[in-house]
Amino acid sequence: MSGSKEVIVVTGASAGIGKAIVQSLAGCGIRLIMACRNMEKSAAVKAILEQDNPGAEIELLNLDLASFASIRQFASTLARKKYSINTLINNAGVLPGRFSLTRDGFETTLGVNYLGLFLLNELLLPLMRPGSLIINTISCSYIIGRLNKDMFIPNPGARFMSIFSYARSKRAILVYSLELAERLSGQGIRVLATDPGIVSTKLIAMKRWFDPLTDALFRPLIKTPGQGADTAVFLTLEAQKPASEYAHLSGLCFKNRKAMRLPAKIRDKKIRKELWDWTTAAIQGR
Numbered sequence: 001m002s003g004s005k006e007v008i009v010v011t012g013a014s015a016g017i018g019k020a021i022v023q024s025l026a027g028c029g030i031r032l033i034m035a036c037r038n039m040e041k042s043a044a045v046k047a048i049l050e051q052d053n054p055g056a057e058i059e060l061l062n063l064d065l066a067s068f069a070s071i072r073q074f075a076s077t078l079a080r081k082k083y084s085i086n087t088l089i090n091n092a093g094v095l096p097g098r099f100s101l102t103r104d105g106f107e108t109t110l111g112v113n114y115l116g117l118f119l120l121n122e123l124l125l126p127l128m129r130p131g132s133l134i135i136n137t138i139s140c141s142y143i144i145g146r147l148n149k150d151m152f153i154p155n156p157g158a159r160f161m162s163i164f165s166y167a168r169s170k171r172a173i174l175v176y177s178l179e180l181a182e183r184l185s186g187q188g189i190r191v192l193a194t195d196p197g198i199v200s201t202k203l204i205a206m207k208r209w210f211d212p213l214t215d216a217l218f219r220p221l222i223k224t225p226g227q228g229a230d231t232a233v234f235l236t237l238e239a240q241k242p243a244s245e246y247a248h249l250s251g252l253c254f255k256n257r258k259a260m261r262l263p264a265k266i267r268d269k270k271i272r273k274e275l276w277d278w279t280t281a282a283i284q285g286r
């Protein structure tokens, strides 16, 4: 892409792991795009980053993954600015305690974590080139997630179990990441997934009366946001070194900088193809 400027895009850079990712990448010499929904909160993060990293090119753009219109607007802004994606770190995610719908009528956990990410990747592909890297964030909860063709039809009458919705969204991201890696292999665009581990952020708050107790007992034992960000940062920086053994990998999921062994049920070609078809059908026309 001649005349285009390379950028690293980080979704959900306003807090938690995403904020730690941009803090670690701010000095890497590539323009950083913070893709965030809360502009006021994110502007404060950007101001501190700029203060700590004089000369770093950091740009804040609005992206609400709960709205396909916002995702389209974000992608068209990047295209208009003639940006070329070096790395897209799909970090943003939610674990809502209550049932709700996205602007496009999907259950919020699945809509934001998986469908929003899927659409964003699709729309940003034209801005990628051989060597571009997509990093999708999963969680160990994927193990208990269940995928089926009706999962995109919201069921407000059913008892909402947030952990199962979250696990389903993360399993979908993992299965989809393997399928996308295969579909993009001919173009040299790489796709990896990362599991940050259990990290002390707002996401894991139970929003219950016993939070102060679990915070005091449990949070000191788990990862800091910086530790949770480490694998995504490592893979992004390794991607900048053509001689690195990590700079050409695709279709893998990393945890603690190591490729994970994935169960056959996740790698299964049939479920990968089915998920792709269910997803494109769900998104079509919205």
Ligand SMILES: NC(=O)c1ccc[n+]([C@@H]2O[C@H](COP(=O)([O-])OP(=O)(O)OC[C@H]3O[C@@H](n4cnc5c(N)ncnc54)[C@H](OP(=O)(O)O)[C@@H]3O)[C@@H](O)[C@H]2O)c1
Pocket: 011, 012, 013, 014, 015, 016, 017, 018, 035, 036, 037, 038, 041, 063, 064, 065, 066, 067, 090, 091, 092, 093, 094, 112, 137, 138, 139, 140, 195, 196, 197, 198, 199, 200, 201, 202, 203, 204
């Ligand atoms: N924490 C853990 O133990 C853990 C474990 C495994 C995986 N993960 C994954 O790691 C990622 C980061 O989570 P975290 O722990 O850092 O959580 P967090 O502190 O709650 O941060 C989540 C980020 O996502 C953003 N976000 C939420 N909804 C959005 C939307 N509709 N559009 C755009 N951005 C949105 C948030 O923006 P606002 O600031 O506007 O809310 C925030 O920047 C998630 O994908 C999560 O599933 C976390």
